[in-house]
Amino acid sequence: MIGVLVTATDNIVRAGLLALVNASPDLTVVGSSVDVDTVATLVEELQPDVVLLELGLQDAGSENLLSLGAIAQRVSAIVVLTDDPQAEWTTEALRLGVRAVLSRSSAQAEEIVAAILAAAAGLVVLHSDAVDSLLGVTPSTVRELPTSLMALTPREIEVLGMIAEGLGNKTIARRLGISEHTVKFHVSSIFTKLNAKSRTEAVTLGARQGLIML
Amino acid sequence: MSSFPSERTSALLALSNDLAATVEQAGQCVVAVKARSRISSSGVHWRKDIVVAADETIRRSEDITVTLSDGRTVSVTLAGRDPSTDIAVLKLPDLDLPVAQLGEATSLKVGHLVLAVGRSDEGSLNASLGTVSALGSAWHSSYGGLIDQFVRLDLTLYPNIEGGPLVDAAGQVVGIAVSGPRRTVLAIPTATVNRVVNQLLEKGRIARGYLGLGMQPVRLPERLKQTLNLPSLGGVIVVNVEPNGPAEQAGVTIGDVIVALDNTPVSDTRDVQAMLSPDRVGKTISVRMIRGGTVVELDMTVGERPRWEE
Amino acid sequence: MNIQAAPTRQTDLAAEFAAIAELLCRCTVQIKSDRTGFGSGIIWHPDGLVITNAHVASRPDATVKLWDGRVFEAAVTARDSVRDLAALTLKATDLPAATIGDSSVLRVGELVLAVGNPLGLVGALTTGIISRLGFVETPKRQEWVMADVRLSPGNSGGPLADAQGRVIGVNSMIVGGLALAVPSHAVKRFLLISGAEAV
Numbered sequence: 001m002i003g004v005l006v007t008a009t010d011n012i013v014r015a016g017l018l019a020l021v022n023a024s025p026d027l028t029v030v031g032s033s034v035d036v037d038t039v040a041t042l043v044e045e046l047q048p049d050v051v052l053l054e055l056g057l058q059d060a061g062s063e064n065l066l067s068l069g070a071i072a073q074r075v076s077a078i079v080v081l082t083d084d085p086q087a088e089w090t091t092e093a094l095r096l097g098v099r100a101v102l103s104r105s106s107a108q109a110e111e112i113v114a115a116i117l118a119a120a121a122g123l124v125v126l127h128s129d130a131v132d133s134l135l136g137v138t139p140s141t142v143r144e145l146p147t148s149l150m151a152l153t154p155r156e157i158e159v160l161g162m163i164a165e166g167l168g169n170k171t172i173a174r175r176l177g178i179s180e181h182t183v184k185f186h187v188s189s190i191f192t193k194l195n196a197k198s199r200t201e202a203v204t205l206g207a208r209q210g211l212i213m214l
Numbered sequence: 215m216s217s218f219p220s221e222r223t224s225a226l227l228a229l230s231n232d233l234a235a236t237v238e239q240a241g242q243c244v245v246a247v248k249a250r251s252r253i254s255s256s257g258v259h260w261r262k263d264i265v266v267a268a269d270e271t272i273r274r275s276e277d278i279t280v281t282l283s284d285g286r287t288v289s290v291t292l293a294g295r296d297p298s299t300d301i302a303v304l305k306l307p308d309l310d311l312p313v314a315q316l317g318e319a320t321s322l323k324v325g326h327l328v329l330a331v332g333r334s335d336e337g338s339l340n341a342s343l344g345t346v347s348a349l350g351s352a353w354h355s356s357y358g359g360l361i362d363q364f365v366r367l368d369l370t371l372y373p374n375i376e377g378g379p380l381v382d383a384a385g386q387v388v389g390i391a392v393s394g395p396r397r398t399v400l401a402i403p404t405a406t407v408n409r410v411v412n413q414l415l416e417k418g419r420i421a422r423g424y425l426g427l428g429m430q431p432v433r434l435p436e437r438l439k440q441t442l443n444l445p446s447l448g449g450v451i452v453v454n455v456e457p458n459g460p461a462e463q464a465g466v467t468i469g470d471v472i473v474a475l476d477n478t479p480v481s482d483t484r485d486v487q488a489m490l491s492p493d494r495v496g497k498t499i500s501v502r503m504i505r506g507g508t509v510v511e512l513d514m515t516v517g518e519r520p521r522w523e524e
Numbered sequence: 525m526n527i528q529a530a531p532t533r534q535t536d537l538a539a540e541f542a543a544i545a546e547l548l549c550r551c552t553v554q555i556k557s558d559r560t561g562f563g564s565g566i567i568w569h570p571d572g573l574v575i576t577n578a579h580v581a582s583r584p585d586a587t588v589k590l591w592d593g594r595v596f597e598a599a600v601t602a603r604d605s606v607r608d609l610a611a612l613t614l615k616a617t618d619l620p621a622a623t624i625g626d627s628s629v630l631r632v633g634e635l636v637l638a639v640g641n642p643l644g645l646v647g648a649l650t651t652g653i654i655s656r657l658g659f660v661e662t663p664k665r666q667e668w669v670m671a672d673v674r675l676s677p678g679n680s681g682g683p684l685a686d687a688q689g690r691v692i693g694v695n696s697m698i699v700g701g702l703a704l705a706v707p708s709h710a711v712k713r714f715l716l717i718s719g720a721e722a723v
Contacts, residue, residue, distance in 0.1 A: 037663040044605050066662040066704075069697045073579035073608070073680070092700055165519075166295070166419050168275040198270070200297040200357060207483040210428035210453040214486050225536035226544070230635035230687035233653055237633030329633065334656065339632045342672050343653040370672060370701040372655065 002120045003030040005046060005075075007039050008054035017052060017081075017112070024113045036067045043074045050120050051075050052112070054104060055082040065092055072097035077119040081107060087134050090126075100125035150193045157211050159186045164203045164212045237331055237341045240381040243314040246281035246333040247304070247377060249274055254281070256332035256340075256378030257304065258390060259311050264415070266407055268377030268392045269295050269302040278304060282311065285337035294414030298359025298422075298491070300392045300402055301410045314379060317386025319363050319403035322346050328367060328382055330391040330399075332375030344369020344399070356395070356484055358422065358491045362409075365389060365401040413492075423490030424519040426459020427452055431482045432471060434504075442509050448481020449473040449504065464501065464514035473509075474502035490516065541637075544689040545649040548639040551622035551691070552682050554589040555598075555612075557582050564682030565612065566691060568711070570621045572614040575711055576681030577696055578603050581610035588614055602718035606664055608696045609706055609714045622683060625690030627669060627707035630654055635687045636671045638679055638695060638703070650674050655702060662704070669693040669705045679703075 004021050006029060008014035014032060021027045031046045033039050039051060051071060072078060079100040080093060090101050099119035102111060107127075115125040126134070152160065162172045169187065173180040187199075194209075196202035206212040243259040247267045255271035257280060265280060272278070272295065279287045288306060295302040322328075324346050332340040350364030367380070371391055379387040380401045389401035413420050429450040439447050449471040455462050466472075472480055475489050476499040489499070494516045501512045553565040555576055563580030565588065567573070574588060581600050588598045598612040637651045652673035659665050671684060675698050684693035684705040693705025 040663070041605065065699050066660065066697075069699045070608075070662055073577070073697060074582070074605075096699065170275075200270075204357070204484060204487065207429070207487060208431060210430045210483075213428050213454065213456055213459075214425055214483065214490060224540050224687070226540040226635065226687045229537065233635060234631040234633035238631065241632075329653075334658075336658075338656070338658050340656045341633050341653060342655055343633075372700065372702065 002027050002050060002116065003046070003048040004028065004116060005030055005039065005042060005048035005051045006032040007034070007036065007051065009035055010054070013054055017054065020109050020112060021052070021116070023109075024116075027113065027116060036071075040067070040070045040074060043071060048075060050077040050079060050116050052079045052116060053081070055080060065089070065096065068093060068098060069096045077116075077122075079112070079115050079119050079125070081112070085130075087130075090130060090134060094124065099123070101130065102127060103130075152190060152193055152206075152211060156186050156190050156193070157206075159183065160190055160202065160206045160211060161213075163187070163190075163199050164206070233329070233343065236329060236381060236385045237339060239385055240315075240329070240331050240379060240387065241333070241339040241341075242283070242312040243387070244331050244333045244339065244378055245311075246335045246337070246374070247271065247278070248281070248287075248335055249278040253373045254335035255374060255376045258314050258377075258379045258387060259306070260314055260316075260407065260411060262313060263306040263308060264293075264411065265290065265304040265306055266377075266390060266411060267302045267304060268390060269297050269300045270392070271377050272302045280304065280306070281333065281335050281337050282309075283333070283337060283339075294418050296359065296410050296414060296420045298355055298357040298420065299361060299406055299410050300355075300359075301390075301407060301414075303411055303414045314387040315385065316404050316408075317382055317384060317388045319365055319388040319401060319405065322349060322365065322382065322388060324349055326383060328369065328380055328388075330367075330369055330371060330375050330378055330380055332372070332378035334374050340372065340375055342370050342372060342375055354488050354491050356488050358487050358489065359420075360406075360491045360493050361402060362405040363403045365403060366394070367391070367399045367401060369399050371399045421492045421495050422519040423492070423494045423516040424459070425461045425486070425490070425514065425516065426456030427461045427466065427486075428454030429472070429483050429486065434471070434473075438504070438507075442504065444473055445479045446473075446481055448479070450480055450483055450486060460514055460517040464512050466501065466503070466512065466514070467505075469505070470510075471504040472501060473504060475499055477502075490519075541649065541651070544637055544685065544687075545639060547689045548622075548637065548649075548683055548685055548691075550591050550620040552591065552639050555580055555586050555681060556589075557586040562678060563680045564678065564695070566681070566683045566694060567619045567621045568611075568624070568715075570617065570619045572616045572619060574598060574612040574614060575694060576610050576612065577608045577694065577706075578605040578610045579608060580681040581612060586612060588612065591620070602714070604714050604718070607666065607706060607710060607714060609694065609711060611715065611718065622685075622691040623689065624708050624712075625686050625688070625692040627692040627709045630657060630669060630686070630692060630707075632657060636669075636673060636692070637685045637687075637689075638671075638673055638675060638682060650679075652703075660704075667707055667710060668696075669707050671703045671705065672701075673703045675703045 006017045030048045078098045081104040100115040169183045173183045194205040246254045247257040248254045250273035257265040257267035260266040290304040293303045293305045326346045330342045347368040348366040353364045380389045380391045389403040394400035432451045452470045495518045551567045555565045565574045565576035568575045588596045596614040598614045602611040634654045655672040656670040679695045683691040
């Protein structure tokens with residue numbers, strides 16, 4: 001019987017994870033916690049085999065790596081559920097001894113149980129989608145025409161052109177006679193459609209589609 | 215203040231004291247920079263009331279603050295930025311803050327001990343020790359920036375130290391420490407920082423080369439590569455030509471596939487971007503293209519990217 | 525920083541590193557607490573007081589192996605899992621104890637050294653500088669000595685020393701290429717509070 005300590009700040013998520021663990025014949029809940037801070041002490045008291053930890057999007061930063069480090073010293077198997085962690089965060093988490101990193105929003109119940117069992121057995125579990133970014137195969141190194149990307153609207157192309165000029169949101173808003181809030185909305189949409197993480201990257205990717213003149 | 219080593223002091227203790235003293239001395243011109251939501255970065259008080267920081271750590275153009283050694287937080291304005299050289303310039307209000315003691319990156323040798331110094335957002339100094347792992351001549355970044363010297367470091371650049379000064383054995387600032395491609399750590403040398411700061415303060419932004427072309431990367435058939443004796447299978451196809459722009463004036467038309475610029479093979483728009491550095495504005499470059507199944511060569515004068523009035 | 529390139533200076537450095545490495549090895553012990561591997565510990569007092577991390581000494585008893593090969597059974601006499609410290613007592617006297625330094629006068633940039641048993645290699649020496657000092661949330665807000673040193677899990681519980689070989693920290697964890705050590709003044713406070721030693 002594998003003892004699991006469940007941690008999640010959201011009550012509904014925690015209830016769901018507790019139910020999931022209880023439903024599995026090989027797993028048993030030894031305790032639950034509402035935040036990462038209390039987990040380290042609980043682990044000392046309850047001595048679980050696996051800690052199942054849900055981290056919200058804003059939590060996947062370096063501050064939480066330190067907390068994870070503290071937990072990792074006390075229990076050997078940690079399974080983390082988080083949204084879209086950066087490759088660097090995942091690499092660091094793995095170095096600290098975290099055994100599994102799964103997507104919080106898309107992981108299925110069977111996947112989570114499988115990850116807990118695998119982690120308890122000393123294996124490391126990652127989703128195959130996560131492995132690409134860990135190995136350094138980022139979108140910009142794959143030279144393909146972006147056939148499956150959604151097309152930018154004419155307004156978005158206009159805004160992208162101004163971003164290429166180095167203009168800030170305020171100036172773009174003034175130039176186009178729209179609110180800064182609307183500009184931010186367009187910028188966000190552009191980033192998503194181009195799969196860009198910064199303005200410079202958006203310009204490079206836009207240039208690759210011929211949307212920006214060089 | 216640290217005690218100065220006497221002849222009887224151990225070499226190790228002397229080295230340790232020297233390192234700590236260098237950090238303290240160089241640290242006087244280092245500020246913490248808060249321009250992104252999570253971890254702060256660092257900046258160098260380069261000239262009176264001018265702080266230089268790493269552009270990629272500046273994630274917003276307003277509400278930027280810096281933290282000084284006494285923990286005080288001061289609002290600053292973004293005076294200009296150049297992502298192609300990873301330099302951002304912040305303007306401080308009138309403060310009595312020591313200015314960096316600048317040296318030249320050209321004095322560095324591979325194997326030299328160097329320190330990257332930063333300041334964390336509550337005001338305390340941070341440092342990382344490393345060595346110069348590789349040196350090279352001037353290079354162009356993939357965004358078309360000209361960097362006067364290639365300086366790669368074997369050093370752990372903690373996220374909050376990025377943008378802080380790279381300090382040599384003599385205690386001088388030879389550049390700013392930034393993260394490069396593929397997780398390398400690089401220094402942007404003092405010469406580059408001075409040049410870019412001058413341009414940004416004078417004009418607000420950096421001149422960029424411009425051709426007036428919209429392009430997309432293409433992959434050529436192997437047969438064509440062999441027949442035309444091309445260096446690679448890559449090229450960029452012209453999908454848009456700006457009327458009266460530098461490319462149209464040179465005779466480039468839609469459908470042309472550019473395979474080389476100034477004898478450098480081009481297989482992606484990024485290769486074109488890398489060619490459009492400020493030093494190429496006004497220069498004539500050769501263009502090798504495929505048109506109608508044959509190779510055509512033209513000369514084109516690189517223009518300057520048109521600028522919007524703010 | 526005027527580093528002389530003269531050969532005599534370099535030989536001095538190499539010899540001093542070696543001397544400190546030996547000093548530290550003598551006062552570092554290997555600790556086996558349960559089935560999950562080894563950690564390190566520091567002989568804090570010649571009368572058999574050993575300091576290590578709470579997470580290294582996870583059971584009430586542990587087996588402690590000295591530098592010279594002698595093996596002792598030890599009992600955990602105090603633990604603070606928040607500060608990650610534990611005190612063990614061995615039935616021995618005249619043990620080679622560490623010289624303890626004052627962590628409150630450390631400066632960023634100072635050289636630090638660590639020895640440990642990474643991957644079973646006993647006595648491996650690693651060096652770097654103090655990168656950062658002060659308080660970090662881990663998750664509780666605590667004071668740490670943070671060093672730009674390459675450590676591995678086997679160094680946990682072992683000593684972090686200054687350029688004179690004085691122990692100023694107990695290595696606790698590694699995050700993002702940064703080694704975090706419990707400051708020696710925190711160890712003194714832990715010993716006072718827990719009564720494990722009258723200081």
